[in-house]
Amino acid sequence: MPSATSSPPTSKTSNTFSEPDSKTTRKGNLSRLFWVIYSAMVFSTSMAIRGIQRKTASLKLGSISIRMHAFDIVESEIRSRLIPLLSSFSFVVAVSEFSEAFDLASKLSAQRGLPPSSLIWKAKSVLNLGSEKKLKQAIKMVDEFAQCMIKQRRVMGFSDKHDLLSRFMGTIDDDKYLRDIVVSFLLAGRDTVASGLTSFFWLLSRHPKVESYIRYELEKVMSLSSLSTDEDQQSVTFDQMREMHFLHAALCESLRLFPPVQIDSKFVQNEDGLPDCTFVKKGTRVTYHPYAMGRMERVWGSDCLEFNPERWLRNGRYIPENPYKYPVFQAGLRVCLGKEMALVEMKCVVLAIISRFNIRVTNPYQGPRFAPGLTATVRGGLPVIVQQRGV
Template sequence: MLEALLLCSFILPLLFIFFRPKSDAKLPPRSYPLIGNYHSIYANRHRLIEWTSDAVHNSPTLTAFLRRPFGQNRVITGNPAVVEHILKSNFSTYQKGLNSHNILFDLLGDGIFNVDGDQWKLQRQLSSHVFSTKSLRHFVEHVVDTELNERLLPMLTTAAANDTVVDLQDVLQRFAFDNICKMAFDYDPACLTPSLPHATFAVAFEDAIRISTERFHTITPLIWKIKRVLNIGSEKRLKEAVSEIRQFALKIMNEKKQEVDDKSSIKTVDLLSRFVSSGHTDENFITDIVISYIFAGRDTTSAALTWFFWLLWKNPAVESEIVKEINGKLAADGSVYDEVKEMVYTHASLCESMRLYPPVPVDGKTATVDDVLPDGNVVKKGMTISYHPYAMGRAEKLWGGDWTEFRPERWLEKDESTEKVMFKDKDPYTYPVFQAGPRICLGKDMSFLQMKRVVAGVLRQFTVVPAVDDGTEPVFIAALTSRMKGGFPVKIKNRN
């Protein structure tokens, strides 16, 4: 194994001498023996999401092939028929796969987002039951409202009064992390307090996700696997971070078990309490599930909201319409009515924002057998096929010539009988921001609830103004979730 790695490290520099990568490499990329398209991948490493998106757009079928070193071929698609094929019609054929499972196993174990087959079905059924209860929805509403009114809004009020610059991306990430920990564990890491502390649990989670993401980008899995065996570098830190996460989760779980034994002491309806109360007491099983939900909820809503506020600043007419809708929903005490689902224009604006900047820009499956896709392309057993929401949201073939415009109206239609404007959802295989098919996101409704409450609370009082030079555009970077490179510095202005 080590000899193969050393051979790789000797050959690749020689190939780079003969095939020196250029940052403006044309598509489709040229493929060479052994290294495949790696020279182009390396040249575009700073803009991989845009580069692969271009590859999809330049294909007549919206499906492109990427050849990674040592035969690690990959299909990348933005074709809705292909997306439906892999996410629904042939669901059993396209699985998470062994490679993805191995990469994320140290962090997620056998949690719902990292398993297939019967393991996935069991967790999905259990989770579906938990997420469908009204009591959980009310608990989520309480958690979000508390974090919003007691932490986020007071922090923004102080920033507005002092005319200070805040990193809104960091603030929203802290807000989301506090929320998801409360929902999952009924534990408050208090990341969004005035001192903006670096909580040990939050830092460990950040490091574990970052290093797990880096595993996907290595030229060969041999590199990170050898580092893990030798317990050096990033793999050493990953081991430490995961140990911190699981020790903390175990401590919380033992406390929940005691609450279940003394039923009169149960006061919360967080996810962990529900799983333990359902009779599932295996520590690894429950820990994997709850860590998976923190993983899923940690950055997705914050990423969506970060880009949303950026787009509002660029489109003041849209912001005005949203503020008008918010003011129309105000209760007598100045708060927003519970039924934020009636805020259709705000909902449409969030969907439009995620079309351009999806929180999860790319997701992949592995073929378990040879297959032919609806567009005629052939997939071999063991090959990874990734569907590309970022590319799909920017495809003229799917959204028309005005795809570059931030236009919430494309999600709305008027009911001719009532003259009422209604939200019109898109085909989930054209807009797979929340996945689609059997694995569609269970937390979709709760995510919109959280985002709309934040939008209503913030925009009712404030205007968010980016603290950047005119003409400066933020850089979209993508790992397992998306974010703005370098953060999102803003000034908060009181709305008159």
């Protein structure tokens, strides 16, 4: 653990595995749960982006005020839905029709790229057959959901609202464009965050000391705060969370080993050369591989395969890496606009869960296996045992 904040976790936060007690534990599928919760949360902060809107979106998404707004929304979803769900004896996650349609559309779109030639899906699409027919139906349902959300917001009024959709509605009148913005952001921000959280909980199950240290850091920031005299303060505030350097480091380290976007391709617009002088002609597909890059000894050193949050800390403070070395959120012009928001969301969920529950993966020795798709979805989900702490 980092030297500047190296006091050992208290016994209260120590994290030895205890056998599940039938009254306090329940089994569930964490990745499925995150997907469902996030479909609601990301919608309330989602926004469109294309061409000229990128700049506007980038300013808005990166701003402290929008991150604080996201923090409030996520906190409220956690309190009203996630915690009650995890606390109930057996949790069955209700999957909405929309959620199913969204998953199907993502899966079928990704499957288009699997056969060697695109002719197959194009022919099926023209003839409206099989998977292409299902894809069209799924996309229609997703679009209708987004349209309905925009229509409702118009009826309810948006000028006094602070969420991103309302802010964009103030500048864009075209509802079809707004719909595409909502769907794009949902696509960009939903499964990525769910995937990152799922892998993180798998890693925590394998590294209980890291989990204990996050709990210790949480207790520390809360006790140092002037709010600590306020007996009503039950959960961390946005500012306190920003002081949690170890948590931030642990999430970055987890995303290094399990990036939600494992590979990403670009097509060359005009003939060009790569930095190593490889010639690339117009139309060439160039793929970079964040999953492989995060595990290269040449880049990360001999302990590249270890989960070691300390590699991100100097004197207890988080030091960011060069995004070209760590392209989990891409780098340069097309860098992820939701990076900061994603980290806020992930931190909120992690803190809410680990301060109240012990989450144990049922088979921690089996690493996550990913299904083919746009984002790294854990195949079959991540079966876990949830145990309420202190019971």
